[in-house]
Amino acid sequence: MGDLVAEKHVQYILSVQKKKDSFESVVMEHLRMNGAYWGLTTLHLLGKLDTVDVHEVVSWIMSCQHDEGGFGGNVGHDPHILYTLSAVQVLALFNKLDVIDADKVTNYIVGLQNEDGSFSGDIWGEVDTRFSYIAICCLSLLHRLDRINVDKAVKYIISCQNMDGGFGCTPGGESHAGQIFCCVGALAIAGSLDLVDKDLLGWWLCERQVKSGGLNGRPEKLPDVCYSWWVLSSLIMIDRVHWISKEKLIKFILDCQDTDNGGISDRPDDAVDVFHTYFGVAGLSLLEYPGVKPIDPAYALPVEVVNRIFFSK
């Protein structure tokens, strides 16, 4: 099978960073904070984070923070829990978590927890288990997980557990690999993985692998490289990753590369984007592909970054 064209992916990401005038850049400007996380984490995993100007990134991130503590997707955008996590994750990559007022960010997130334990995305009140993961992950990175009601948060997540062992966005919502990653990740960080039926969920997850070796997100849907992350990290967290064929998945991810121009797409021969490039590389990291640094499946950050946060002085 072909190889990972790591250098081309690095060049692709750097070119996207620079091309502020491209169509993709212009219509995605409101979620640049997510884009920064996808691009920079990929660079880190490929050992090329030093090609980026730390100070420029950090000062741009801080200019996206609002008084209430939350971060917007870009300068001049309203705060939202989605971009707050990405901001904290990017700062963690650069070992610059000390530049933020952790209590301020914490207060913003604490304020988003609802009576039933769920989390809203922002003041407009949308509820989704994605936000439960974000709250728990973010506060854990800031060493302030105890500031929310963790029991209620866990209870809410479990209320979204379905009879197939999977999880949806809200109670009764269809099991979906993306939501499963969020719920399992949240439970892992909160120390409550014992509440997951690992055998049942593990089987549901390994049934996501289709003949081509790729993974889909729900039964009878097409495979997509991003599920290489969501399904895979979930399997690793519940200790069942050996239930899929790693070799076939690696081949699928590598087939999704644009080996001429760099970047990875959702499935072979489609257009590439930063989102799928990150998930493809992160998936390969979980599969221990040579030349890619290890990534933590729960925090979705390089292991060395997570270790630095939790195990240094």
Next chain:
Amino acid sequence: MAGKIEDESNDRVPLRLRPEWSDVTPIPQNNGPNPVVPINYSEEFSEVMDYFRAVYFANELSSRALSLTAEAISLNAGNYTVWHFRRSLLESLKVDLHVEREFVERVASGNSKNYQIWHHRRWVAEKLGLEARNSELEFTKKILSIDAKHYHAWSHRQWVLQTLGGWEDELNYCSELLAEDIFNNSAWNQRYFVITRSPFLGGIKAMRESEVLYTIEAIISYPENESSWRYLRGLYKDEATLYVNDTQVSSVCLKILRTKSNYLFVLSTLLDLICLGYQPNEDFRDAIEALRTSDNEEQDSDIARTICSILEQVDPIRVNYWVWRKSRLPQAA
């Protein structure tokens, strides 16, 4: 992913030439020193967003600002800040939300895979209350007729049912969708949602009998349908003994085994049943024996082990899972 591209109509008047906007100074995006290279779309987009920033930072809650958010949304429906500001405008200007609902419908027709639209739709429906019920059910139905597995649409529909009601026809609706595509996992999920939560149906116990019949019929038509098997198992959630003792379940397994095709899920179901205490009879042994393809396969008096061996062969991508299942079987006496 991208916003809907407006017709490249030459009759669009740039904002800088519109008299009603002459008092406003547009604010360019603060995104670093790189100059924006103008291409048609990019120029119109940048202009609209520059004027948006002007009214947004000034917190101008006016009807021209409201129109501007509509323009911005039509160019990029993913920009959540524009939607937020639009909601503030709708509240402040006390706009008729029935009209707003139509606006969302138009935007959704080009952009349905977008969290902002669905969240906005829900916000509008919440404000309209019970009278919004039918329109919301119709709206989701429309989206589902284009994409029957649309995650946001299903999520919204579940919210509508729980908040505004309308359960009465939902099981029928699920049946309709399944008649169109029996493999639609979302429709099966919705079916489960309805039988467990509808205030009119009496819960899973009351519905079990009819639902088992329905599901078995679906399984017979397409035994390779993962969703139907999971649904069947779900009907017996927390009732393992009933599941094991239901002769309909074991007999549909035998029936399909004898066809010698599409038997993957039959085998895994049989394996589960045996692990729960089911004791397969001679008919099962014969049917499974007939499936063993290789002479090299170990002859095993333990039917469960034989099933695992067959699965290792016919579902090789998940061989490690089946090997693990085999290792978990109680040792033969």
